[in-house]
Amino acid sequence: MMAILVDTRLLLRRVKDFRSLMPRRNRVKEKWAATRPKNPPTRLALQHFDATYSVQLGNLWPSVRVALLSERKYGALVNNFSYEAVLANLQAQGCRDFISDTHTETQSCFEQDKAVEADKELGVSMKTSVNNSQQHSALQLSPSIKCVVFPRGDITRFKPARPDMHGLLGYYLMDAASVLPCLALDVQEGHSVLDLCAAPGGKTLVLLQTQAIRFLCLNDVSVSRTLRLKRVLNSYVPKQFLSDEMLRITSFDGTKWAEVESNTFDRVIVDVPCTTDRHSLMEDDNNIFSKSRTAERRRLPQLQLELLLAGIKAACPGGEIVYSTCTLSQIQNLSVVEQAVYLARENHGIHLEVVSLRPLTHMFRKTFHFTPDLQLGEMVVPHLAANFGPIYMCKLKRLT
C-alpha cells in the first residue's frame, strides 16, 4: 500500500514535467556534436564585419565590436493598455523613461539649453533649422510612448513582463534604439500608417501606444512571422483596438505593394530585413551568414531597395517615410536610400526630401551612441555602457 502511494506521488512529480509527455522524437534537441563545424556562421559573420566595418567605422570599430559580442541591453516599452502601474514599478527598480527624461533635461539643464541655442544659431542660415525646431515641438507631442531603460553602465536585467487582470502584459522588452525610428516617424492624430515589414511587432506596438492612428496597415511577407505579430498584438492590445476598421494585417510581398494601393498613407515605416548584425554574431541557427544563405544575403540590398521604393510609392504626396535597419553596413543603409531617392525621381517622377533627424539624435545623445557625421540618416552604434543598436534610420518626405 505504502509503495503504491509513493509510486503515485513519484508519478505525479514526473507528470508535472510536461515535456516528458511529449514523444521524444518531437522534442527539439540542439546538436551536440563532438566537434563544432570548422567555420560556424557566427564566425563567418565576424570575419565579414571585421573586414568591412573596420574600414567603415575606423577607430570606433573595436569598441562597437566588443559591445556587439557582449550582452545587449533592453528597453521596456510601457504598455499603456495595461492596467497595472507598470511605469511606477519599473521606476522603483531604478529605471528611467529615456524619452521623457530628455525633455526635462533639456529644459532644466542650463548648459544644455545653451548648447541647443548655440546649435540653432549656427543653423540659422540653413533652411533645415526651421525644420528642426518644428520637429522639436512636434516630437514632444507624443508623450504616450514611454520606454524605460536602466541607467548608463547599469547591467541589471528586466524581469519578464506579467499579465494584468485582463491578460495584457505590462511591458514589451525590445532594443530601446528600435523606438527611435517610430519616434522619427512622428505620427499625428488621424494619420493612416503602413508598416511594410511589421513582424515581430515591437515597432508596431510603439506606434499603437500613441493611439492617434486612424488606420494601421501591417504587412510582413512571412506568414509565420505575421502569426507571431498577431500573437504579440493579442497579448498587449485590447480587442477593441484591433478591429478591422483600425487594423489590417496582411502577408503580401512588400515589394509589390504598389500593385495593391499607392499614394495612400500619411506615414510609412520600412523596417527592412537585413544582416541583423547582433543576431548574426550570436546565433548559429538559421544564420544569414551560413553558406546555404549566401545568395539570399547578396540579394539583400536589392530587396531593401525594392521595399523602400514600394514604401515610397505607398505614401501619399507630402507623406513621410522612415527607412530603418539593424545593421551597420553602409551598403544596406546609405546606399539603399541614395539609390531609392534617385530611382524614385528617375523612374516614377517622385521627388523626395531627406528630413534631418539631428534634433532627435541631439535629444537622445545621453542614452545612445550615434555615429558622428553620417552624410545621410542617423545610426545608433552599440557601446558597452549603452549596449543598444545597431539601428540605422533615415527619414524621407514625399514632395510630389
Add this chain to the structure above:
Amino acid sequence: MQNNITLQSAKENHELRPLAQKPDSELSLRSLLDMGFTDTQAEQICESVSKFRGGGFTKHALSSLTTLFGLGLNPTSVLKVLQKCPELYTVKESQLQQRIGNLRKVGFVEGSLQRLVVYYPQILTVPVKTIKNVVLFLREKCLFTVQQVTDILRDSPAIVQEDLGQVEYKFQYVYFRMGVKQAEMVKSRLFRFKLDEVRCRHCFLERRGLYETPDKKGQTFIINPKLDSFLKVAQDTFLTEVAKASAEEYSVFQRLMAREWQEEDRHHSRIEADSDDEEVEEDEDDEETSGKSGYRKQRKT
C-alpha cells in the same frame, strides 16, 4: 603567564646565560635583546608569542627563531617574517629544517632562498609533501622545465597553497585558449594573477579584435600582444596602451563577464545535477532565470 614561556624557552636554549633561568618576563626580553633585537622588536615578539600560548606550541618559538637566524637572516628580517606569518612560532624545528632542505633541493640557492622566505614566509608552514606535489604537477601536467618550476615558485610562491585543479584550469586556458607557451607564462608571472583577471583582460582584447587564438600551426591573422605586456601592467596602462578603451567600458565589461561566468557555472552544475534526467531545462518556478533565454544567447567561445 609570560613566565611560563620564558621558562620553557630557557630550558631548551642551553646557550642562554644563567640570568635567563630566572622566571622573569624581563629576562626573556633580555634573551631576545641578546639575539640582536631592539627593545621594541623584542616586545613585539613577546607579545605575539603570548597570543599562541593557549596552543601549547610555544616551546617551538625559540627554535623557530634560531632556525631563521640559522638561515642568515638579520633580526629585522626575522621580525618581519614572523609578523607576516606568526604561525611559524608553532612549527617544529625538525619540520622547519626539513622544509628548508626541500626548498634547497627544489632549486633555491643561498640568497634566493632567503629572499623567498622573507617574501612569502608561509611557504615554511606548508608540508614537504605538498610542495613536492606542486613541483611534480608543474613538471608533469604543465610540462614546465626544472628551472621554470623554480622560477614559478620564486615569483609566485602562493601557488603552493592553491587548489591544483584551479591552477591546471588556468594553465590550460592560457595554453590552449590563448596559445601562450610555458616560457612566456613564466616571464609574465602568470600564476600571480587570478584566473578571472587573466580571462577578463584576454576576453576584452579578443572581443575588441586585438587578440586571436592561434591555429594549430601557431599562426594568427593579427599580431597578438605579449602576455606580459597586458597582464603585468596596471589597469590604466592596460586600457590606454593595449586595449585602447575607456575605463567605463572595461568596468561594464568586467561586470558582464562576472555574470556570464556565474551563469555558466550554474549551468554546468545544473547539468551535473540533472544528469540522470534526459534533458536539462529551465526551472519554471525560478523567476530570476526563466524567460531570460534572450539574455543568455552568448557566443560559444
